[in-house]
Amino acid sequence: MFELAELRHPIVQAPMAGGPSTPELAVAVCEAGGLGFLAAGYKRAEAVRDEIETVRAATGRPFGVNVFVPTQEPADPAVVARYMERLKREAARLGAELGSPKFDDDDWERKLELLCAERPAVASFTFGCPSAETVERLRRADVAVWVTVTNRSEAVQASEAGADALVVQGTEAGGHRGGFADDERAAGLGLLAVLRLVAGAVSVPLIATGGIVDGAAVAAALCAGASAAQIGTALMLAPEAGTTAAQRAVLRDPIPTGLTRAFTGRLARGMLNRFQREHSADAPVAYPEVHHVTSPLRAAARRSGESDAFNLWAGQAHELAPELPAAAIVERFAADANATLRAVAARFAELADILQHISDYP
Amino acid sequence: MFELAELRHPIVQAPMAGGPSTPELAVAVCEAGGLGFLAAGYKRAEAVRDEIETVRAATGRPFGVNVFVPTQEPADPAVVARYMERLKREAARLGAELGSPKFDDDDWERKLELLCAERPAVASFTFGCPSAETVERLRRADVAVWVTVTNRSEAVQASEAGADALVVQGTEAGGHRGGFADDERAAGLGLLAVLRLVAGAVSVPLIATGGIVDGAAVAAALCAGASAAQIGTALMLAPEAGTTAAQRAVLRDPIPTGLTRAFTGRLARGMLNRFQREHSADAPVAYPEVHHVTSPLRAAARRSGESDAFNLWAGQAHELAPELPAAAIVERFAADANATLRAVAARFAELADILQHISDYP
Numbered sequence: 001m002f003e004l005a006e007l008r009h010p011i012v013q014a015p016m017a018g019g020p021s022t023p024e025l026a027v028a029v030c031e032a033g034g035l036g037f038l039a040a041g042y043k044r045a046e047a048v049r050d051e052i053e054t055v056r057a058a059t060g061r062p063f064g065v066n067v068f069v070p071t072q073e074p075a076d077p078a079v080v081a082r083y084m085e086r087l088k089r090e091a092a093r094l095g096a097e098l099g100s101p102k103f104d105d106d107d108w109e110r111k112l113e114l115l116c117a118e119r120p121a122v123a124s125f126t127f128g129c130p131s132a133e134t135v136e137r138l139r140r141a142d143v144a145v146w147v148t149v150t151n152r153s154e155a156v157q158a159s160e161a162g163a164d165a166l167v168v169q170g171t172e173a174g175g176h177r178g179g180f181a182d183d184e185r186a187a188g189l190g191l192l193a194v195l196r197l198v199a200g201a202v203s204v205p206l207i208a209t210g211g212i213v214d215g216a217a218v219a220a221a222l223c224a225g226a227s228a229a230q231i232g233t234a235l236m237l238a239p240e241a242g243t244t245a246a247q248r249a250v251l252r253d254p255i256p257t258g259l260t261r262a263f264t265g266r267l268a269r270g271m272l273n274r275f276q277r278e279h280s281a282d283a284p285v286a287y288p289e290v291h292h293v294t295s296p297l298r299a300a301a302r303r304s305g306e307s308d309a310f311n312l313w314a315g316q317a318h319e320l321a322p323e324l325p326a327a328a329i330v331e332r333f334a335a336d337a338n339a340t341l342r343a344v345a346a347r348f349a350e351l352a353d354i355l356q357h358i359s360d361y362p
Numbered sequence: 363m364f365e366l367a368e369l370r371h372p373i374v375q376a377p378m379a380g381g382p383s384t385p386e387l388a389v390a391v392c393e394a395g396g397l398g399f400l401a402a403g404y405k406r407a408e409a410v411r412d413e414i415e416t417v418r419a420a421t422g423r424p425f426g427v428n429v430f431v432p433t434q435e436p437a438d439p440a441v442v443a444r445y446m447e448r449l450k451r452e453a454a455r456l457g458a459e460l461g462s463p464k465f466d467d468d469d470w471e472r473k474l475e476l477l478c479a480e481r482p483a484v485a486s487f488t489f490g491c492p493s494a495e496t497v498e499r500l501r502r503a504d505v506a507v508w509v510t511v512t513n514r515s516e517a518v519q520a521s522e523a524g525a526d527a528l529v530v531q532g533t534e535a536g537g538h539r540g541g542f543a544d545d546e547r548a549a550g551l552g553l554l555a556v557l558r559l560v561a562g563a564v565s566v567p568l569i570a571t572g573g574i575v576d577g578a579a580v581a582a583a584l585c586a587g588a589s590a591a592q593i594g595t596a597l598m599l600a601p602e603a604g605t606t607a608a609q610r611a612v613l614r615d616p617i618p619t620g621l622t623r624a625f626t627g628r629l630a631r632g633m634l635n636r637f638q639r640e641h642s643a644d645a646p647v648a649y650p651e652v653h654h655v656t657s658p659l660r661a662a663a664r665r666s667g668e669s670d671a672f673n674l675w676a677g678q679a680h681e682l683a684p685e686l687p688a689a690a691i692v693e694r695f696a697a698d699a700n701a702t703l704r705a706v707a708a709r710f711a712e713l714a715d716i717l718q719h720i721s722d723y724p
Contacts, residue, residue, distance in 0.1 A: 008713075010710075010713075151618075152616065152681070153616070170552050170554070171533065171552055172551065172552035172554065172555045184618070184620070184634075185618050189534065189573070189678045189679075190532050190533055190534035190552035190553050190554070190572060190573050190678055191552050191553075191554050191555075192532070192534065192552070192553050192554055192572075192573050192574070192579050192582055192583070192679075193534045193572075193573035193575075193579075193677070193678040193679040194678075195582075196573075196575065196576055196578060196579050196679055196682060197679055197681060197682065199578075200682065210552060210554075210555075211551075211552050211554050211555035211558075212554070213555075213558065214558055216558060216561075216585055216586055216587055217554050217555075217558050217586060219585040219586075219706075220554055220557075220582040220583070220585040220586040221554070221582070222706050222710070223578055223581040223582040223585050223702050223703065223706050224578055224579060224581075224582040225578060254514065254515070256513075256546070256547050258546070272546075315555070316551045316552055316555040316556075317551075317554075317555040317558055317559055319514070319559060320558060320559065320562065337710065338710050338711065340585050341585065341703065341706055341707040341710050341711075342707055342711065344581070344584045344585050344703055344707075345703035345704055345706075345707035348372075348584070348699065348700050348703050349700065349703075349704065351370075351372075
């Protein structure tokens, strides 16, 4: 079974479904000594299989695949219809049609079968806790199971379901909140706070994610109890990432981010743009229905480069995203984390030694 | 002029206006080798002078005083009146009268005069940036000026005004958001993210605050670029703190926190209770008017121990608050931070040495 200690660097690539994640990005991170990830969300199992094959053709190193746990219950159709009514003028403006508000499971069962057959090093889960049976099924296939959690009770539940490690997501993270329920707690805890809360409650390794966009932040996450840091926004300007040109152009701008359900019906963090400002207050909890409704709109806006009309998922520290190849980012973050830890530990030890010296001479 | 390097431990007590801060708590933190703080907010200058005298009678060590920068413009009276209408049933239930929605400056000028005369080691500011003239006036009196900031642009502004250091507040923090404007950005950034953003933009020392409730979190904050950690919630169960019995009884319970304007008209983080759940959505941006309106209600609820009807300010990691005297908390956090830094640095260095070893034998 894969363990984090096998990695050269304690750095994991965040799976970024919907565009930024590519097999090329995963390969580059793996080859640099981190753990690359494929994002299976929104894709059919066949497409995921193709991506796994692409990665395996390019690297022999371990990598992970992230899967969305299906929503339990459809949303109230009337609530979705009301939000669709509101979006009609957006559709007209973009010359697109609203999508159908279908409720689906994102090809869940076939993706599980694929993972058991293909056996990537890690299967990570977002939007819910896989059952103990699902966890055991993957582990029997030698696939380590990671679960994304955003608070202490989710961490305990995932640990009890048999997860090998937990991805602990702070509110700083870009994209969807990865916790189990899209409720009043979904906005989440700051990364430092949630790491300390979770570290005291479970004994499995933790992978910290949310707002980590340099080596000093990696060092901080390790001090706070993580065994590795998962970076997403930090890789969005890498040439290997599938980030749109429109988002690349603004990613380092000082634009605040906010949490919104406007694009998908599930809370996610994006750089504030016109669409997000205008529709966030009215967007319902209705994932994946709203995701399917807005999908043609977002595609049209991306095609025409209108960054005011599609989701600009990004973490809170997006202004610091480096413009470097993925391998250089992984290597730089690891080297800087190491240097930070040495420097801060030495400064603190020096202080402690002085104090010792003082107390020796009373 | 005071410098953080004078402290035995890189730990600063957060000023917690409205109850938890006491001269006894400040003294205990100072004597343990941290920097104690008095909270001048909501108090008349004379009361602050008395507290300064109490502290000076008990310790010769440096300490700080925190002051609220006045709101620039009164809120729309109609908006405040509408919210007051809503609160009438709360008042009736508690057998109290709503307070008068007065707009005041919290005795600003007289507090500045007091600080220039009394010369504490540090004057810290919350809710705004003091003018360059105010900063210079205090600095001429040998008072170091710290400004609370919550994002990069506030940090740049405070640095340009001449601040000696910045208190960088993450969204995890309990109590009021300390930034300059109560707008869409007030909810704020996670501590790690805001530290990294600010560290890259200014050259003054940073004090990290928000959700730091153990030594590992102190170590993390130092790695992320802080020169010291400011702890508030972590001290709320200390016997020296003025925390109400009702809040002490629930502080370690797994109750989520949320941001609200329900109690004061300014965004603040508290443990979710009935009052906060029922009124947050309707509470206007109207500080200090709403603070004065709810003041008698909160006092009545505190007297009767009704923790569902007054503000339970607390940071996101409140469940970890230690039940120890303040001095023991400061000493334990410093020792644990040091141990964490040593352990993580050693683990990382070991990994780096192994890699070096591997690359030496190709």
